[in-house]
Amino acid sequence: MGTVFSFDVRGGEPHAVRAALDEAVTGLHRVDAVFSTYREDSQISRLRRGEVTVEECDPEVAEVLELAAEAERLSDGWFSTSYRGSLDPTGIVKGWAVERAARRLADVPGVCGVSLNGGGDVQLLGTPGGQRPWRVGVSDPLRPGGLAAVISAAGADELSVATSGTAERGDHIVDPRTGRSAVTDLVAVTVVGPRLTWVDCWATAAFAMGSREGLAWLESLPDVEALLITAGDEVRCTGGLAARLG
Numbered sequence: 001m002g003t004v005f006s007f008d009v010r011g012g013e014p015h016a017v018r019a020a021l022d023e024a025v026t027g028l029h030r031v032d033a034v035f036s037t038y039r040e041d042s043q044i045s046r047l048r049r050g051e052v053t054v055e056e057c058d059p060e061v062a063e064v065l066e067l068a069a070e071a072e073r074l075s076d077g078w079f080s081t082s083y084r085g086s087l088d089p090t091g092i093v094k095g096w097a098v099e100r101a102a103r104r105l106a107d108v109p110g111v112c113g114v115s116l117n118g119g120g121d122v123q124l125l126g127t128p129g130g131q132r133p134w135r136v137g138v139s140d141p142l143r144p145g146g147l148a149a150v151i152s153a154a155g156a157d158e159l160s161v162a163t164s165g166t167a168e169r170g171d172h173i174v175d176p177r178t179g180r181s182a183v184t185d186l187v188a189v190t191v192v193g194p195r196l197t198w199v200d201c202w203a204t205a206a207f208a209m210g211s212r213e214g215l216a217w218l219e220s221l222p223d224v225e226a227l228l229i230t231a232g233d234e235v236r237c238t239g240g241l242a243a244r245l246g
Helices: 014-035 043-048 059-074 090-106 196-209 211-220
Strands: 005-011 111-118 121-126 135-139 147-152 158-165 186-193 225-230 235-237
Touching (some): 005 014, 014 111, 059 196, 090 158, 090 196, 135 158, 147 186, 158 196, 186 196, 211 225
Antiparallel strands (some): 111 121
């Protein structure tokens, strides 16, 4: 998927964990092969060219497209799988794939905690053991090497953190209304919630909205908190984010 994945699995019998890790990595490569818009032979590329139907693709394609349609509905169209008139579900695929892989690892007997980081988007399940909870650092988009916040998973059996912005990849987020790069006052949006599938979508949608509308919308979502940073170095947060800082 053009990025780095890292795994932290606590507990479980070592051979069983190693087998599950191998399966998870293989599964992530399979997701890339099926959904990549850069591969001419991927099922998504063939689907967007009309060479196959959804029914002829792997079942995961229909699953992801249904989830994406729900994300589009809940965001009033600010999240979209249409890119310049073509099908492009990549905005949801990575979060969905990371969450799915993390849950498979968490199902290994004896495993008490999983942290899976896919290019900065993190799914946390269970606990790392001991007294200290999982903690995720949020990069400061205006100060390379610095942290804007640290998110704590204390008291949560599952938590995910996803960031959308321009610091790492430049202007890659598209305004679905215009089909062009989203022009907003934001440089980064970090969203925190139970499932990475959704928070990854919400971060993208909120970035496209801009700080004022994006913050108001994120406040309306259940079990979601967020940190928004503007180009003017203004930090805006949802009301409950403070409880997740640590």
